[in-house]
Amino acid sequence: MIISSHLQIKRALKSAKSYQEWHEAAQQYDSYNGLDRWRQRDTSRQYDYASIRTRLDRLRSLKAKQDNRELLYTLNEGIHGNTGGMGRAGLYGHALSGTKRLIEQYIDEIVHSLYHLASDDSGDINAEEKLDFFRRASHSFGHTALMFSGSGSLLYFHIGVARALLEQGLLPAVMSGSSGGSIVGSIVCSYSDEELKELLWSESLLLQAPTHGKRSTIPDPIDLEASLSRFLPDDLTFQKSYEKTGRWMNVSIAPAETHQTSRLLNAITSPSVTMRSAVMASSAVPGIFPPVTLQAVDSHGAIKSYLPSRRWVDGSVSDDMPAKRLARLYGVNHYIVSQTNPHVLPFVSDGNRKETALSLLRVAGRRAAREWFNAVTMIIDRADKRNGAVTRATSLIRSIVNQDYVGDINILPDYLVVNPMYLLGFPGAETVKKLVATGERCTWPKIEMIRQQTKISRALQHILRQQESQNRHSATPGFDPAVNQ
Numbered sequence: 001m002i003i004s005s006h007l008q009i010k011r012a013l014k015s016a017k018s019y020q021e022w023h024e025a026a027q028q029y030d031s032y033n034g035l036d037r038w039r040q041r042d043t044s045r046q047y048d049y050a051s052i053r054t055r056l057d058r059l060r061s062l063k064a065k066q067d068n069r070e071l072l073y074t075l076n077e078g079i080h081g082n083t084g085g086m087g088r089a090g091l092y093g094h095a096l097s098g099t100k101r102l103i104e105q106y107i108d109e110i111v112h113s114l115y116h117l118a119s120d121d122s123g124d125i126n127a128e129e130k131l132d133f134f135r136r137a138s139h140s141f142g143h144t145a146l147m148f149s150g151s152g153s154l155l156y157f158h159i160g161v162a163r164a165l166l167e168q169g170l171l172p173a174v175m176s177g178s179s180g181g182s183i184v185g186s187i188v189c190s191y192s193d194e195e196l197k198e199l200l201w202s203e204s205l206l207l208q209a210p211t212h213g214k215r216s217t218i219p220d221p222i223d224l225e226a227s228l229s230r231f232l233p234d235d236l237t238f239q240k241s242y243e244k245t246g247r248w249m250n251v252s253i254a255p256a257e258t259h260q261t262s263r264l265l266n267a268i269t270s271p272s273v274t275m276r277s278a279v280m281a282s283s284a285v286p287g288i289f290p291p292v293t294l295q296a297v298d299s300h301g302a303i304k305s306y307l308p309s310r311r312w313v314d315g316s317v318s319d320d321m322p323a324k325r326l327a328r329l330y331g332v333n334h335y336i337v338s339q340t341n342p343h344v345l346p347f348v349s350d351g352n353r354k355e356t357a358l359s360l361l362r363v364a365g366r367r368a369a370r371e372w373f374n375a376v377t378m379i380i381d382r383a384d385k386r387n388g389a390v391t392r393a394t395s396l397i398r399s400i401v402n403q404d405y406v407g408d409i410n411i412l413p414d415y416l417v418v419n420p421m422y423l424l425g426f427p428g429a430e431t432v433k434k435l436v437a438t439g440e441r442c443t444w445p446k447i448e449m450i451r452q453q454t455k456i457s458r459a460l461q462h463i464l465r466q467q468e469s470q471n472r473h474s475a476t477p478g479f480d481p482a483v484n485q
């Protein structure tokens with residue numbers, strides 16, 4: 001249906017019940033405002049369009065001539081997501097329905113060329129050469145991670161984000177979460193796509209709450225664990241979760257004791273740890289929930305304490321967005337962030353806004369304020385010579401203030417202020433539905449950006465799995481950190 005009124009289009013965008021409806025309205029919005037012409041034009045000061053056009057024409061020419069050797073060499077020159085600046089967020093914040101057609105065509109051509117080289121009729125390029133190329137290309141291009149922030153009861157926003165990405169086949173294989181984000185991420189990483197298509201829309205998940213469906217601000221860890229047990233069995237470890245789904249979940253936890261360091265629990269660093277105990281630890285808000293001792297499954301299948309002398313609390317206070325650790329463990333260099341932390345939202349943006357002098361001054365002001373805060377609290381620490389409550393409090397606040405809370409693609413709710421009284425209890429059935437719907441709606445404008453910026457890595461991983469399946473005799477030992485990327 002064609003909508004002629006600008007007001008009607010805006011209403012259609014706001015009232016859309018699915019991504020398909022939203023995208024149709026977005027296309028009409030772009031057409032009405034002339035933004036489809038912007039998409040059709042190559043030119044823009046935000047990227048090197050001449051270089052992209054030259055590379056696209058060359059790839060097409062080599063394929064037409066069936067010059068597979070030269071095609072392989074051209075691709076070997078470098079495949080990365082920001083060639084000529086085409087990965088800049090501003091290129092995806094201008095039109096609602098997508099970015100420059102040239103960028104989309106170039107990405108599609110690379111993907112088509114990759115599948116062409118992977119096919120059986122790729123000339124004199126043998127299987128070993130192909131496997132070596134795709135391994136190097138995948139390693140060089142890198143992988144994407146989805147990071148769920150700490151959230152309390154706002155975790156239902158994360159469920160909406162996960163639903164939107166699952167529907168479009170865009171869930172990354174590497175995920176992380178802390179506090180409420182660890183609950184959502186662990187559930188997503190413990191079920192197959194088919195199971196998630198039922199679970200993420202089921203009332204058993206959306207309306208499951210430790211307060212039995214009543215609004216409450218008094219948390220009860222026993223009830224919380226009972227609720228989690230319906231979705232995370234007591235013997236489900238990080239290793240079992242990965243073996244079932246091919247997804248790598250990473251849970252951030254912080255030490256309850258001083259002079260200890262935070263940890264990132266996953267199938268690589270702590271394969272035998274149970275996911276439920278990790279989530280309980282990551283959700284243990286200091287001063288509200290008691291610290292948690294982790295549990296693990298031993299070699300005989302028995303559950304026992306893991307590091308019994310250590311107790312752990314909410315991971316968001318120390319490492320809400322563990323980007324550096326994910327980069328080291330999985331070769332991740334591209335981050336999608338679902339951010340709901342109430343103390344963060346007023347100070348972050350989705351990254352699509354054009355930089356202005358005022359926005360740059362705001363960034364500089366925040367950095368200066370952070371440095372002043374660090375200096376003042378360090379002076380206060382020196383006065384507390386016994387490392388008492390004052391030192392513990394300032395260390396905790398410094399840890400929160402000094403973290404980075406954004407990624408390459410940021411999915412933020414359309415509200416900035418949240419009543420803190422509702423963060424620790426079940427918000428009520430109607431609020432749950434609104435939070436989930438908000439998570440979906442706030443993800444839809446990011447879908448095409450996510451699709452385009454992950455299309456090459458997803459193709460490389462799909463091809464690499466096929467190639468290694470056909471060449472198991474030559475596959476090197478180890479694990480692939482981005483299976484199902």
